[in-house]
Amino acid sequence: MSDFFKSKTFTAVLFSIGAIVLALAVFQLGMFVGFRKAAFSFRWGEDYYRTFGGGRKPMEMGMKRDGLFDSHGATGKIIKITLPNIFVEGPDMAEKSVLVGDKTEIRRFRDELGPSDLKVGDFVVIIGVPNSDSEIEARLIRLLPPPPEFFPDAGMKIK
Numbered sequence: 001m002s003d004f005f006k007s008k009t010f011t012a013v014l015f016s017i018g019a020i021v022l023a024l025a026v027f028q029l030g031m032f033v034g035f036r037k038a039a040f041s042f043r044w045g046e047d048y049y050r051t052f053g054g055g056r057k058p059m060e061m062g063m064k065r066d067g068l069f070d071s072h073g074a075t076g077k078i079i080k081i082t083l084p085n086i087f088v089e090g091p092d093m094a095e096k097s098v099l100v101g102d103k104t105e106i107r108r109f110r111d112e113l114g115p116s117d118l119k120v121g122d123f124v125v126i127i128g129v130p131n132s133d134s135e136i137e138a139r140l141i142r143l144l145p146p147p148p149e150f151f152p153d154a155g156m157k158i159k
Helices: 002-006 008-052
Strands: 073-082 085-089 095-099 105-108 111-113 123-130 135-144
Touching: 002 008, 073 095, 095 123
Parallel strands: 095 135, 105 135
Antiparallel strands: 073 085, 073 123, 085 095, 105 111, 123 135
């Protein structure tokens, strides 16, 4: 019996079972991430009119090529502030609701700021976690200088 455990056949079978278990674990992780992205996009679509009071733009403009929204962050210009929520319009013209909490870090370069330092028109990058209300619970908000395309006199556009 101990020769069986030392045989090449046993090693190959054990390696094959390990590879199958690893492949199934990776597949399950992909399903979990895909489900979270799809659920966020679904909730965002259902809550759009409640959140923003009707749409100015077609729903499809806020989606990426795979038909799903980025659920773990936002980039763009602050268009409305009603703390603890801020609303950000991204380059794809999608508006996202961001929840600012007590543990949210707000930074401009190396300086730490508070929620009261945010202003309509500020450009931000937000990293967070989606919640069940189609909001992004912000963990980090980084204020950025305005991109060159928003300077009308600069004469240059970034595509």
